Amino acid sequence: MSKRGKTLNSQSREQVVKLFEYFERESVNGGPLLPVSQPRDRVAEALGIGKRTVTQILKEKHGSSGTEENTLSTPKKRKRDKKVVDIDNFDAAAIRNHIYGYYSRKEYPTRKNLMSSLKEVGLFFGGKSSLSKILRSIGFRYKKSDKRKILLERYDIILKRLTFLRQVKTITAWDNVVFIDETWLNANHTVSQTWTDDTAASTSKVPLGKGARLIICHAGSASQGFIPDCLLAFASKSTSDYHEEMNFEVFKEWFAKLLANLENPSTIIMDNAPYHSVQVDKPPTQATKKQEIVSWLERNGVEANPTLLKVELLNLVKATKPSKPRYVIDELALEHGHEVIRLPPYHCQYNAIELIWAQIKGHAARNNTEPPFSTAKLLTLLQNACAEVTTED
Template sequence: MELPTLLKLLKSLKEVDLFKGGITSLRQVIKDIGFVYKKVNKRKIIMERTDIALARCTFLRKAKNISDWSKVVFLDETWLNANHTVAKSWTDDTAQSSTKVPEGKGERLIICHAGTASGFVPNCLLAFKSKKTTEYHEEMNYEKIKDWFIGLLNNLKEPMTIIMDNAPYHSVQVNKPPNQSNRKSELVKWLSENGVTADIKMLKTELIALIRRHKPPTPTYALDEIAKEKGHQVLRLPPYHCQYNAIELIWAQ
């Protein structure tokens, strides 16, 4: 975590030529947009992990290189209540112009969809009843999302860039390296399958060191590979940056 200061912010802005003024002008700008310099409670201040900042930079650079945004697909999941309706509507206060809504929220529905600049991709709505009242991500899994994802790919008529987040069911890895929590036999098996000589008699710490030395520099995701086989590419959102997913604007309506 890095503590934000005016000097650091000013330096960063000048490096990318986004601010011409000095620290006094920047302080006024910061105040004008609602920030206050004061004693903070329980260190509730804006700080950012460097790995997340790096992921954002990587995403934005790749997004900047997209030449045709009509060939970009955004996908996401959300939930709604079956009895959800608008709070306001045009009416003349007669019974005929009123909307009768059942009491209660109704059943909870989980939906998954994908869209482009032209609208939702046809025949790609996934909707099912929720069996829980907890976080909807708990009811999604890799097998369910994989089947839907393959259907999405089959509905795309040309190569596309697919933007998605890093939800666990989006991020199942191919040839995922085992870790300290795995059994020694699993560590040896992974090493052998990846062409590394290992013996069950070796210490677990030795096996882990070998895995760290020989594991791929970046993970390979199963959904990304499926998309690649069909001529598409996946661009993953940086963590905690759902604002870069255009379909969020649809969910918010």
């Protein structure tokens, strides 16, 4: 029996209110909201708690036999040792270097082996969850390593990024900025996700695999949209990287056509693909034959004694070569009154045409739904998609 006059705590008082409101709803209903044959469900509904909680409390009160009369108690909260995850900067640096040590030994740090090795060196004595909190607090996450992000912070790449950003900050006529890029489309390219129950009736007819590849090159600006008559697309003859099939001669011929179709003096932004970056009279390197080094020096007005050692000839090259590389494509653009700005390596996000490629590929995916799945059909889809791209895009 309950004891009258006993003071109820705030939680118990809230339960009284819930119980009253439930009975009040039953009164309005003119009878039980749930069948009286379901007491567990009625208690859970009345008190706003889960049925599992009701079951656990009843088991604690009456035991597994259902005949006991145990005293109920408030579950104790698990004590957490806050000091385990409260580390200073010295310990944080030591744990970080300890993890780096795994990679230098060509090993992978897992939480299990870290708990053991950190304990051995006296850096950590807690449990798994505490270790996870510490690792997150010092910047580590359990995920796929982003090697591109690491490359972006390389010293020489940072310098090239700064140079590029300073160059583009001087641009005032952005309508006359032309973005160039290459991409590809596979013959079986289609939407990757849709509503399906994994039966043949709810599956597209697109074959498995990627299919043949279409290599694409184009250029666009905010004033002209895609530059007219400058779509280059051809079927790939290999399954390797598409950059390998776009050579300098093909690109140079396309680039000359592009220059002829530009309406105004423009700034052309492109990446550093090898076929973009063929140098004018490229300076020799360590791999160059000695006689070729001598010939290069003589072409550049330097008397080179063939009896000199190769290392001495290369030192003359170093003193003679221009401070910046001279690219064939850049000088071709300059002859027509245009300027080329090159993206820093690994920074495709600075090329606005990447967003247009997403639009193009989305169009092709949504419309590539029935046979034939070929590069010829894909070329038609590509041409239609390009025709829909506007200057506003």
